[in-house]
Amino acid sequence: xxxxxxxxxxxxxxxxxxxxxxxxxxxxxxxxxxxxxxxxxxxxxxxxxxxxxxxxxxxxxxxxxxxxxxxxxxxxxxxxxxxxxxxxxxxxxxxxxxxxxxxxxxxxxxxxxxxxxxxxxxxxxxxxxxxxxxxxxxxxxxxxxxxxxxxxxxxxxxxxxxxxxxxxxxxxxxxxxxxxxxxxxxxxxxxxxxxxxxxxxxxxxxxxxxxxxxxxxxxxxxxxxxxxxxxxxxxxxxxxxxxxxxxxxxxxxxxxxxxxxxxxxxx
Numbered sequence: 001x002x003x004x005x006x007x008x009x010x011x012x013x014x015x016x017x018x019x020x021x022x023x024x025x026x027x028x029x030x031x032x033x034x035x036x037x038x039x040x041x042x043x044x045x046x047x048x049x050x051x052x053x054x055x056x057x058x059x060x061x062x063x064x065x066x067x068x069x070x071x072x073x074x075x076x077x078x079x080x081x082x083x084x085x086x087x088x089x090x091x092x093x094x095x096x097x098x099x100x101x102x103x104x105x106x107x108x109x110x111x112x113x114x115x116x117x118x119x120x121x122x123x124x125x126x127x128x129x130x131x132x133x134x135x136x137x138x139x140x141x142x143x144x145x146x147x148x149x150x151x152x153x154x155x156x157x158x159x160x161x162x163x164x165x166x167x168x169x170x171x172x173x174x175x176x177x178x179x180x181x182x183x184x185x186x187x188x189x190x191x192x193x194x195x196x197x198x199x200x201x202x203x204x205x206x207x208x209x210x211x212x213x214x215x216x217x218x219x220x221x222x223x224x225x226x227x228x229x230x231x232x233x234x235x236x237x238x239x240x241x242x243x244x245x246x247x248x249x250x251x252x253x254x255x256x257x258x259x260x261x262x263x264x265x266x267x
Contacts, residue, residue: 002054024050063101063115064236066138068170069147070162071118074187076100078147078219079116082229099137106233115141135173142236143181145228150204150216151191160207181235183213185228190218 001008009018027047034041067075083102100116117134138144148163163184170177184205192200201216215231217224 002056008055020055021051021053024048062113062140063137064112064142065104065114065232066141066144067114067116067147068138068144068166070149070166073147073149074219075116075147078185078187078217078225079114081219081222082225083114099134104229104232106229110233110237112233112236135170135177138177138180139174141180142239143183143232144177145183145185147185147187148204149188150186150200151188160204163208183215183232184208184210185215185217187217187219189216190221190223 008020011018025048027045029044030041033043067079069075079100079102083104099118102114102116103111104114105111115137117137146163146166148159149157150159152159167178186201186204189197189201197216201214205214213231215224215228217228219225
């Protein structure tokens with residue numbers, strides 16, 4: 001509701017319909033009162049006006065995977081490398097100004113949708129930068145990829161501090177986003193000498209206090225991207241199967257009967 005800010009409905013399924021304002025009721029014209037004895041009636045009834053409401057419509061992108069990270073973390077480069085999306089890519093912050101969707105195909109019959117939003121900066125939840133305007137697009141995703149530039153050109157930039165800032169912004173915007181499945185993706189590992197890579201990654205994970213999945217990639221060269229995509233597809237397939245199984249059990253009368261405790265009282 002535009003005036004009260006109260007959510008009215010959340011449409012998430014194709015073809016879903018909702019009545020937001022009841023239409024008016026038409027009155028009866030003189031033809032309704034015509035009869036064999038009254039050929040030219042001069043009677044009528046007034047109609048009733050319909051409802052009027054002022055609404056605010058908000059679009060949320062539907063994607064399986066959402067990308068989040070600081071500006072220039074390599075999100076647009078990654079979505080370009082793994083999908084059919086072609087966002088603008090440049091070597092300056094905030095190149096991405098609106099959400100980009102791409103379809104990642106893993107094999108001939110397996111695919112998922114990935115969403116890239118503008119980079120976040122500290123204070124995004126309060127309106128700083130651009131990302132706060134698009135965080136809502138991550139609310140429908142099944143898993144979030146937290147992309148971190150593990151080898152920034154600026155020596156004053158601390159990847160751990162930046163990564164913690166992103167998590168903090170998610171928490172301030174919506175606690176549910178923090179609770180979503182989230183994978184850590186360390187980008188630009190090709191910029192680290194191979195003999196030092198393992199130590200740099202281990203140090204980051206330790207300082208960031210990360211316990212979840214970790215992927216080392218280079219979105220520019222494609223290093224590690226196939227492994228990331230296959231892992232995402234397997235995870236999403238597993239989640240979908242569990243959801244489908246739960247839906248089947250919910251409507252299966254045999255399963256419902258099995259939940260009813262049997263009366264152990266002897267006849």
